[in-house]
Amino acid sequence: MTQTGAEIDFGTLHELTGYWLRSAQINTYRNVRRFFFDEFEMTPGLFGVLEIVDRNPGLTQTAVANAMGNDRSAMVAIIDRLEKRGLIERRPSPVDRRSKALYMTAQGKKFQAGVRERALQHNREFFAVLSAGEHRQLVDMLKRLATSTSDGQPQTEWC
Amino acid sequence: MTQTGAEIDFGTLHELTGYWLRSAQINTYRNVRRFFFDEFEMTPGLFGVLEIVDRNPGLTQTAVANAMGNDRSAMVAIIDRLEKRGLIERRPSPVDRRSKALYMTAQGKKFQAGVRERALQHNREFFAVLSAGEHRQLVDMLKRLATSTSDGQPQTEWC
């Protein structure tokens, strides 16, 4: 190895909170995928859809897409995958023949219960580098940052 | 509007710190792009490369890629763009004829000085939803999370 890279000056990058936010998110996301989602052949996105459908049976694809912050066109492939794996079910909506109501299958509910438990366990373990008080404070700050704008006024609506 | 989506139950998602970390990062990233980088036709990735080359003149493409956490193949297109815009310069390395040493142009240094100032300003404004103490604490926690693993032991090396 001719260059270790250890002596590189990151300059302003290391003074930008957005840089650290992105670094922490990338590391967390990779860790979640490696140690947790590989075990169930899941991704955070698929987990989110399953969780929302499980808690809100009968939602349309568009409603789930809005909740996840995705376009409805992106939902098609996601629901296809989950339906092929027998975890989720498209049923014709009784009130609108354009819509398809989403429901968990019995297998899906059982599967998601296991994934959910494992997710909470990983959450506790990964964030163990923080004290309980720090952890609570971090979540509180992240929630504010998830809806704030550059003028300092929190957004009232999503997207 | 037939569905407001306001009454959706997010279940376990809202109990996972990784979810809030991702939400905060997405919102911050979009805000940075919209209110700051559009002004200079820059992205956070391009800004990072410029900052590192500016602070470490003469680095090779591979060294910059390692610093950014990217593969060296991804650097080609990035350096191409910055070189075409006259901000950066590839020079033959005096010590290794395989390598190309990267340097800022005079125009690039001037440009980056303006972008850097604007970035720091946006950083102050966007994170104004946090108190100064909170902000310091957030950065401290994010730095720890950027290198931590699920077993609670911080990594000693990057990637």
Add this chain to the structure above:
DNA sequence: TATTGTTATACTCTATAACTATA
């Protein structure tokens, strides 16, 4: 043999437009 810049390739996300069937 190993490494540098490069090209090609592929896979995931994301965003947009347009089509059909319904409302």
Add this chain to the structure above:
DNA sequence: TATAGTTATAGAGTATAACAATA
């Protein structure tokens, strides 16, 4: 006319493999 699901498409970002020149 507007909306739901769908398809197609295009752009980023990311990852891998391979090649020629050089170490």
